[in-house]
Amino acid sequence: MRCAVAVRQDPQDPIAGLELTELDLDPPDGWVPVTVRAASLNHHDLWSLRGVGLPAERLPMVLGTDAAGVLRDGTEVVVHSVVASPDWHGEETLDPRRTLLSERHPGTLAETVWVPPRNAVPKDPVLTWEEAACLPTAYLTAFRLLFRAADLRPGQTVLVQGAGGGVATAAVLLGRAAGLRVWVTSRTPEKRSRALELGAHEAFETGARLPEQVDAVIETVGEATWSHSLKALRPGGVVAVAGATSGAMPPADLNRVFFRSLRVVGTTMGTRSELVDLQRFLATTGVRPLVDSVTDLQGVPSALGRMAAGDVMGKIVVALGSEK
The missing domain is CATH 3.90.180.10 (Medium-chain alcohol dehydrogenases, catalytic domain)
Incomplete structure (x- = not known):
């Protein structure tokens, strides 16, 4: 073989x-x-x-x-x-x-x-x-991050760090189809432009000050974006974490976490039943x-x-x- x-x-x-x-x-x-x-x-x-x-x-x-x-x-x-x-x-x-x-x-x-x-x-x-x-890794992970870990609902705002990666791209496509307001960050103008073409509502340079704070952040980058992710959240917001491609040991910034009642939710991949649900979501929405x-x-x-x-x-x- x-x-x-x-x-x-x-x-x-x-x-x-x-x-x-x-x-x-x-x-x-x-x-x-x-x-x-x-x-x-x-x-x-x-x-x-x-x-x-x-x-x-x-x-x-x-x-x-x-x-x-x-x-x-x-x-x-x-x-x-x-x-x-x-x-x-x-x-x-x-x-x-x-x-x-x-x-x-x-x-x-x-x-x-x-x-x-x-x-x-x-x-x-x-x-x-x-x-x-x-589907089994990137799209299943994004599906679980958005709708289980972050527990987002239509009309809420999500920031996706690191546009261009597999999970980030999946989160843009799935989030837009589910009625979320999707913002992204990227270091390159080319990837920011492409994210907008895919359905992101706004695209920002990595670490940029945002127009307002968001309900949730999808975090797969790690050390390079962690501080920005915490600062981007509204009080009571959630950062949903499924990766750390730039490093896994950023400063925790615990004062911000407890003072603003932030939640950090980790997740890995997804379940068999979620893979079934993901396929139904794609079939229903037409997203590919x-x-x-x-x-x-x-x-x-x-x-x-x-x-x-x-x-x-x-x-x-x-x-x-x-x-x-």
């Missing part, structure tokens, strides 16, 4: 540890194979290649958390990549022993991925393979994931290089159907 594999790790040059190779895998008992039609890339893949979240003793590891494909009986599915422990009952994201595909089990950047049966979620037929492959570009497996190293350089707007999709 041809796949994209992390064979070694380098914090400074992560792409150097990536190989495109053939592997024969031995899946866990009871797991089902999904023939992958499309996968998508995430910063999680780069973190794994840098040695964050993926212990070196688990190498080589097939990368990838997102995919859509076909079961042996022809059922079209989206892969839910949050794998709960076998004896866990309840919400998968709260299982302290949960893992993601490509952390303990081989991931989705392969011709075939094996998953527990419940992680093969029926794909809504209105979605293309490329669109469905964008923004695809930056489509490549094949051979193009994964250069695509990850673009991602590492911040030269991406939306999702990079890896088409595997033509490689069967």
